[in-house]
Amino acid sequence: MRPHWERFGITTIISDQFDCMAYIWPKVLPADVKPFFGAEWMTGNIIEGHGPLCAAYENKNGAFNGEGDTPAFLHAIPNGLRSLESPSYGGWGGRYEPVRANVWMDIPPAGGYGHPDGQWGFANSWSKMMEHWAYPDLVAVRTAYFKPIWRWLKDVQNDFAARADWCVKGYAEANHHPVVSLVDTPADICARPGEALTLDATASADPDGDRRAFRWWHYAEAGTYRGQEISGGCVPKVGVVAPSDAKPGDTIHFVCTVTDDGTPALTRYARVVVTVR
Structure with missing residues (x-):
């Protein structure tokens, strides 16, 4: 089947980014993310007190097992x-770039790296090579390489914990995700350079009545505009300006992150993509 995926238009992602959730996670995750995979967090939030399904979770001395x-x-x-x-x-699930028809791969970790022409395996795996890096400058390259996944992992693990709670708690006892709703803000916007835009998520709500923290931010890596970073704000409604140096066809991604104050704290998002005309 694999040789025919491209011909049939099946999107295929070939990824080494996944390894930051595999057995090498203790070596490659940032220090502030690792506790969400450690034995104390996993035992308290998933394995113990959450019913027979979670008790059967195959762990590693109580910690997160490799799930690449x-x-x-x-x-x-x-x-x-x-x-x-x-x-x-x-x-x-990460972020990727196209390398040929319907095939996407990791963004190269630094200059001088190129995607393999043939099969990507253990012999030419970027993550397997990076696993043993210890010099600070190389560790910084490795950390940036895995960032498309680890930047979300606190939210991912809290989502996991909420689902574990749903195994044993009634609706009123458990926490549920906030609902992010935009007001007069299309998900896709066309704008001229210098045009002022309003990004409004004031209609967002929480099914449990929890308080919500908002953050609008420019997801620079996801767009094609390569100029200055655009400021957002920690409020439901912000004003931004399409950069004056943006070129026609440039895309700029804005994400609204909404996190409730329940236990565990749960996060949902809205993304607005601005295309410069």
Whole structure:
């Protein structure tokens, strides 16, 4: 089947980014993300007190076990990031660039790296090579390489914890995701350089009545505009200006992150893509 995927138009992602959720996670995740995979967090939030299904979770001395294929399924969770529209958008399952018809691969970690012409395997795997890096400058390259996935992992793990709670708690006892709703803000906008835009998520709500924290931010890596970073704000409604140096066809991605104050804190998003005309 594999030789025919491209011909049949089946989008194929070949990824080493996934390895940051595989057995090498203790080596490659940033320090502030690792606790969400450690034994204390996993035992308290997933394995113990959450019913027979969670008790059967195959752990590693109580910690997160290697689940390198999990990001492939994270794309399917409807969290508002719209990552199913294009692998280049980025989301819980990573962010990728096209290398040939319907085939997408990781963004090269640094200059001098190129995608392999043939099969990508252990012999030419970027993540397997990076696993043992120790020099600070190389560790920085590795951290940036895995960022398309680890930047979301606190939200991913809290989502996991909420689903574990749903195994044993009634609706009123458990926490549920906020609902992000935009007001007079299309998901896709065309704008001229210098044009003022309003991004409004004031209609967002929480099914449990929890308070919500908002953050609008410029997801620079997901767009094609390569100029200055555009400021957002930690409020439901912000004003932004399409950059004066943007060129026709440039795309600029803005994400609204909404997190409730329930336990565990749950996050959902809205993405607005601005195309410069």
